[in-house]
Amino acid sequence: xxxxxxxxxxxxxxxxxxxxxxxxxxxxxxxxxxxxxxxxxxxxxxxxxxxxxxxxxxxxxxxxxxxxxxxxxxxxxxxxxxxxxxxxxxxxxxxxxxxxxxxxxxxxxxxxxxxxxxxxxxxxxxxxxxxxxxxxxxxxxxxxxxxxxxxxxxxxxxxxxxxxxxxxxxxxxxxxxxxxxxxxxxxxxxxxxxxxxxxxxxxxxxxxxxxxxxxxxxxxxxxxxxxxxxxxxxxxxxxxxxxxxxxxxxxxxxxxxxxxxxxxxxxxxxxxxxxxxxxxxxxxxxxxxxxxxxxxxxxxxxxx
Numbered sequence: 001x002x003x004x005x006x007x008x009x010x011x012x013x014x015x016x017x018x019x020x021x022x023x024x025x026x027x028x029x030x031x032x033x034x035x036x037x038x039x040x041x042x043x044x045x046x047x048x049x050x051x052x053x054x055x056x057x058x059x060x061x062x063x064x065x066x067x068x069x070x071x072x073x074x075x076x077x078x079x080x081x082x083x084x085x086x087x088x089x090x091x092x093x094x095x096x097x098x099x100x101x102x103x104x105x106x107x108x109x110x111x112x113x114x115x116x117x118x119x120x121x122x123x124x125x126x127x128x129x130x131x132x133x134x135x136x137x138x139x140x141x142x143x144x145x146x147x148x149x150x151x152x153x154x155x156x157x158x159x160x161x162x163x164x165x166x167x168x169x170x171x172x173x174x175x176x177x178x179x180x181x182x183x184x185x186x187x188x189x190x191x192x193x194x195x196x197x198x199x200x201x202x203x204x205x206x207x208x209x210x211x212x213x214x215x216x217x218x219x220x221x222x223x224x225x226x227x228x229x230x231x232x233x234x235x236x237x238x239x240x241x242x243x244x245x246x247x248x249x250x251x252x253x254x255x256x257x258x259x260x261x262x263x264x265x266x267x268x269x270x271x272x273x274x275x276x277x278x279x280x281x282x283x284x285x286x287x288x289x290x291x292x293x294x295x296x297x298x299x300x301x302x303x304x
Contacts, residue, residue, distance in 0.1 A: 033226045033230055034117045035223065036113035036117035037117070049094060049095045049096030049108070050096070051095050052095050054095060054096070055073045055096070055124070058109075059075075060073040060074065060076075060112075060124070061074050061075070063078070063141050064144060071125065071137045071141060072124060072126060072129070072137075073123075074121070074122065075112075075121050075122040078123060078144065079146070081119070081145070082146045082147055082148060083147060084149050084150070085123065085150040086120040086121070086153065087122075087125075087150060087151070087152045087153070088111065088123070088125065089130065089152060089155060089161060089165075090124065090125060090155050091106075091155035091156055091157060092127050093127070095124075095126070096109075098153075098155055099155035101155075101156045102156075103214060104218060105222075111153070123142065123145070125138075134161055134162075134164035134165035135164060135168045138165035138169075139169070147176070150177045151177070151178070151180075151229055152179070152180045152181070153181045154180065154183070167198070169198075171195075171201070174198065174201060175201060177201075177205065178232065178233065178236050179207060179233070180202060180207070181207055181208075181228075181229070182209070183208075183209045183213070205232075207228060213225070
């Protein structure tokens with residue numbers, strides 16, 4: 001039998017394919033923190049902004065829309081960004097500064113530009129308006145955002161104001177606030193949450209920025225801050241993935257989104273203790289893992 005050149009080439013190609021080792025597994029892609037690029041014609045002195053109306057010259061919008069007296073300013077993508085939201089609870093001072101104790105680091109320009117560069121919608125409250133009516137004014141603004149992953153940055157001494165704002169919020173609503181950043185001497189012990197659900201949620205989501213943060217160069221400081229926010233978000237996604245993977249092992253309950261049990265079996269289980277059934281135990285274990293995030297990456301919660 002005579003081998004043609006085409007046959008030889010084909011056999012060599014097949015040999016190379018069969019001889020190759022299996023492709024290396026690719027790990028999860030970690031979202032990179034993007035540094036903002038300031039336009040040359042950008043007005044730098046945000047600190048000169050005294051009122052919320054002054055901040056509209058930098059592309060921000062008054063909120064809520066149509067209000068006689070605005071209580072916050074929001075980014076242009078506030079009502080359309082369904083991914084991330086950054087809410088700033090400012091300390092007393094001018095509108096162009098969100099925390100006077102942080103010197104130049106507390107300038108509104110820095111946090112706004114970094115949020116925009118990293119695909120956050122943003123909301124900056126008026127200190128006077130939020131302090132006057134925390135719960136009502138918080139809801140009037142935040143309910144306009146569809147973002148499923150929200151971060152709250154709290155200026156020094158403003159934990160009490162945040163407590164009043166979240167106290168009347170339903171647990172299903174405040175659960176989307178997955179990171180709460182506090183600064184300086186503020187600590188979670190200063191937050192006297194009246195509801196156990198809110199307390200547990202804050203214990204799992206609060207992160208303290210060290211007092212030495214403001215000693216860093218401005219670009220380095222905000223790079224550190226937004227990398228911290230990124231890491232908290234990635235860890236939350238990891239825990240959610242483990243929880244949904246645990247649904248596949250359910251034996252007493254229907255897998256969410258997939259009907260497996262017959263009608264007779266469902267009827268027999270109608271009187272079960274829903275606070276202690278298989279699904280409830282799975283969710284509780286993952287909720288405990290969320291409160292102990294430092295251990296959640298080492299061992300995946302299972303089912304009793």
